Amino acid sequence: MEKYYKKWFWLLILPSILLFLFIIALPFFVGTIYSFTSWRGTYFAGGSFWESFVGLENYIKAFSSERFVHALIYTSLYTLVAVAAINLVALAFALMLNNIRRGVGIYRTVFFLPNMLGGLAMGFVWQFIFQVVYTEILFSPDGLFHVEFLRFMTQDTTKALFALVIMTVWQSAGYMMLIYISGLNAIPGDLYEAAEIDGAGPVRKFFTVTLPLLMPSITIVLFLTLACQLYPSFLILQYIQPVLCNKEPYAYHLSLEK
Amino acid sequence: MIKRFKIISAIMAVVLVCAVAAGCSGNGDGNADQAEKKETLYLFNSKGENAQQFKQMCDDFTAETGIPTSPFSVGSGQDAIEPLRTQMNSKNPPAVFSIQGLKELPEWQESGRALDLTTVEDADFKEIVDSIPDSMKLSMDGKASYGIPFNVEGYGYLVDSGMLSDLFGEDRVKDLLSDLKACSYEEFTAFCVAVDEYIASPASSSVKVNGNSYSFHTQKTGRAANLTGVFAFAGSEKWTYGDHLINIAINAVFPDARSAENATEEQLDQLKQPFVAYAQALEFVSDHVGGLKGHASRGSELINKANFGYDQSVQMYADGNALFLQQGNWAYANIEKVNADVAARSSFIPIKLPLTDAMIQTGKTAAQMNASIPVYVPNYYAINAKASETAQKQAIQFLTWMQKPENIQKYIIDSFEALPYNANDSMQIENPLSVSILEYMKNGNTLSAPYHGAPNIWTSEVVGKELMEKYLVKQDWTEEDYEAISNFAIEQWKQMKNTK
Numbered sequence: 062m063e064k065y066y067k068k069w070f071w072l073l074i075l076p077s078i079l080l081f082l083f084i085i086a087l088p089f090f091v092g093t094i095y096s097f098t099s100w101r102g103t104y105f106a107g108g109s110f111w112e113s114f115v116g117l118e119n120y121i122k123a124f125s126s127e128r129f130v131h132a133l134i135y136t137s138l139y140t141l142v143a144v145a146a147i148n149l150v151a152l153a154f155a156l157m158l159n160n161i162r163r164g165v166g167i168y169r170t171v172f173f174l175p176n177m178l179g180g181l182a183m184g185f186v187w188q189f190i191f192q193v194v195y196t197e198i199l200f201s202p203d204g205l206f207h208v209e210f211l212r213f214m215t216q217d218t219t220k221a222l223f224a225l226v227i228m229t230v231w232q233s234a235g236y237m238m239l240i241y242i243s244g245l246n247a248i249p250g251d252l253y254e255a256a257e258i259d260g261a262g263p264v265r266k267f268f269t270v271t272l273p274l275l276m277p278s279i280t281i282v283l284f285l286t287l288a289c290q291l292y293p294s295f296l297i298l299q300y301i302q303p304v305l306c307n308k309e310p311y312a313y314h315l316s317l318e319k
Numbered sequence: 320m321i322k323r324f325k326i327i328s329a330i331m332a333v334v335l336v337c338a339v340a341a342g343c344s345g346n347g348d349g350n351a352d353q354a355e356k357k358e359t360l361y362l363f364n365s366k367g368e369n370a371q372q373f374k375q376m377c378d379d380f381t382a383e384t385g386i387p388t389s390p391f392s393v394g395s396g397q398d399a400i401e402p403l404r405t406q407m408n409s410k411n412p413p414a415v416f417s418i419q420g421l422k423e424l425p426e427w428q429e430s431g432r433a434l435d436l437t438t439v440e441d442a443d444f445k446e447i448v449d450s451i452p453d454s455m456k457l458s459m460d461g462k463a464s465y466g467i468p469f470n471v472e473g474y475g476y477l478v479d480s481g482m483l484s485d486l487f488g489e490d491r492v493k494d495l496l497s498d499l500k501a502c503s504y505e506e507f508t509a510f511c512v513a514v515d516e517y518i519a520s521p522a523s524s525s526v527k528v529n530g531n532s533y534s535f536h537t538q539k540t541g542r543a544a545n546l547t548g549v550f551a552f553a554g555s556e557k558w559t560y561g562d563h564l565i566n567i568a569i570n571a572v573f574p575d576a577r578s579a580e581n582a583t584e585e586q587l588d589q590l591k592q593p594f595v596a597y598a599q600a601l602e603f604v605s606d607h608v609g610g611l612k613g614h615a616s617r618g619s620e621l622i623n624k625a626n627f628g629y630d631q632s633v634q635m636y637a638d639g640n641a642l643f644l645q646q647g648n649w650a651y652a653n654i655e656k657v658n659a660d661v662a663a664r665s666s667f668i669p670i671k672l673p674l675t676d677a678m679i680q681t682g683k684t685a686a687q688m689n690a691s692i693p694v695y696v697p698n699y700y701a702i703n704a705k706a707s708e709t710a711q712k713q714a715i716q717f718l719t720w721m722q723k724p725e726n727i728q729k730y731i732i733d734s735f736e737a738l739p740y741n742a743n744d745s746m747q748i749e750n751p752l753s754v755s756i757l758e759y760m761k762n763g764n765t766l767s768a769p770y771h772g773a774p775n776i777w778t779s780e781v782v783g784k785e786l787m788e789k790y791l792v793k794q795d796w797t798e799e800d801y802e803a804i805s806n807f808a809i810e811q812w813k814q815m816k817n818t819k
Contacts, residue, residue, distance in 0.1 A: 101426055
């Protein structure tokens with residue numbers, strides 16, 4: 062099998078390379094170059110490419126804008142909270158599933174399912190959850206538990222950040238859980254046995270065996286959540302509730318003000 | 320097993336490479352090569368709502384002239400500017416495309432794509448271009464003309480004459496409608512307060528509108544029993560107060576979008592009092608809102624999309640939960656879907672602000688402004704100056720054909736259900752909201768849409784958002800709040816204008 066992979070290595074990775082080049086690398090490269098010009102979407106303002114070259118002017122404008130800086134700070138704050146929350150919840154799911162024997166497949170499927178739901182469908186589902194289920198059914202004064210903080214989450218600028226985090230965790234944790242599960246499966250069982258013989262309890266085993274050996278998975282999940290989770294969530298929630306508009310990512314702000 | 324896996328993985332790799340290659344080389348139009356030979360006329364339509372009808376019109380044009388057409392319509396409700404940019408960058412850019420007002424013009428003018436229609440020599444087309452009223456010309460300087468208006472739109476408070484009949488008696492409806500159109504802001508608000516009190520506790524009281532007295536029925540009858548408030552209010556849709564309501568106040572200083580686009584600092588300062596008036600009017604409206612579960616007031620609930628979104632406001636109006644709905648003639652189809660009778664009985668009364676003559680810089684009086692509704696061209700058809708000479712000629716032929724009186728009737732009025740910019744008595748217009756707009760146009764009781772000349776996203780994304788986040792959730796507004804809203808709006812306009 063190894064021989065086969067070696068022989069056809071380039072053919073097998075060619076689709077990925079082409080997709081990466083044309084879908085990611087090229088637009089990124091072109092976009093970066095255009096950011097130093099007065100590109101208007103269909104033409105270079107001022108004439109040719111060189112005539113429209115503005116150097117760092119676009120960046121200076123962006124960082125001089127109060128709205129941009131506000132959006133950037135909010136995006137950074139959201140990133141910190143979301144990445145931490147996704148990692149913790151995904152790891153908790155993975156540890157839980159790693160320790161149960163029955164119905165593992167069902168749980169995995171259930172936790173992973175939100176990942177299959179994308180785009181506006183998710184926006185509408187969460188619009189309903191935040192604005193009707195949370196606000197009127199579960200957490201209203203006449204509801205199951207009265208928790209004022211969990212009502213009108215998309216109508217309040219502070220609560221909105223947590224609304225975004227809840228939605229993102231719900232969608233991403235199942236996917237990240239799979240990476241953690243494969244990481245947990247790769248940890249040799251005899252290490253746990255040795256730890257037990259040495260008298261380590263569950264907490265000690267987690268911090269001295271599981272966590273260090275899970276670092277490669279943590280790195281992958283950390284970067285995946287950083288790279289993939291931010292932009293679409295903002296746009297979706299912005300669509301479902303305009304109060305969140307102030308919190309859209311800076312890239313979207315730029316496109317609006319162009 | 321391993322051998323099979325090897326074969327499958329190799330095949331998949333080859334298929335994927337082919338797919339990527341095909342994706343990169345494809346032009347997205349399978350008939351492009353064939354169509355090019357026939358010199359197809361490519362058209363871009365920004366109104367996804369009439370995509371089918373637009374295609375039918377293009378097919379009819381082809382059948383009549385032999386010129387093949389390839390229309391592209393954006394998805395219903397989808398923003399048109401990005402798809403248009405993509406189309407412009409494609410192998411077959413449209414020769415006829417839409418420009419949605421003055422905000423979009425600079426891009427197409429600067430890129431050299433928008434053809435100045437006054438330079439076209441074709442006699443029939445020249446006649447059409449010359450006949451476009453100055454106020455409707457798509458132009459930054461008032462001399463050139465870059466588009467043929469597709470239609471006109473108007474907005475105000477929609478009112479159901481059936482509801483007025485249930486409140487005051489059928490014999491008073493005509494007079495009341497007429498008085499509501501002409502009355503002052505103070506009389507209008509007194510009327511709304513009286514209606515609100517009647518909803519809470521029906522009694523045989525009366526109210527004066529424009530000097531005439533109207534008596535309520537002793538008890539709620541018919542649809543009046545459904546009323547929970549005076550206004551159906553889409554609090555979560557910031558464009559309703561960020562774009563349309565504030566536009567009335569902007570009309571006090573700028574007569575049209577062009578003058579707003581070229582606003583001076585001094586003119587912007589003159590908006591101070593009109594914007595205070597705007598804040599007061601918004602406070603009044605949001606104090607008298609009808610909700611699905613009863614009378615509603617300002618607070619987080621009012622900006623909740625699940626209860627106070629666009630659809631819900633239309634629903635509440637059509638169901639008779641509220642007397643007035645701030646909307647335009649474009650909402651007709653949606654109201655008709657909920658209640659065709661209400662749609663058929665609806666007409667406009669003007670949105671009124673507590674303006675004084677001293678606040679108005681355009682020569683109009685406060686009474687005139689409060690008796691007028693905004694009527695404007697939302698969309699123009701332009702010709703791509705970078706298209707081939709043949710394509711440009713075909714585009715001219717298409718637009719000339721489209722503007723023939725019989726085609727205006729057949730397509731714009733009957734098929735697209737729009738109100739043509741050049742509507743006249745010879746045309747059969749049955750849509751009640753179009754009829755209502757025409758009436759205002761005939762009487763000269765129209766305002767413009769100068770908010771189109773404000774900096775991009777200022778109205779909705781800046782002012783509308785500020786109001787939504789800070790004020791519509793606040794129970795009590797003070798004099799300081801009016802001032803703060805007005806100052807914020809003016810400062811943001813100045814700032815955005817200077818950083819353009």
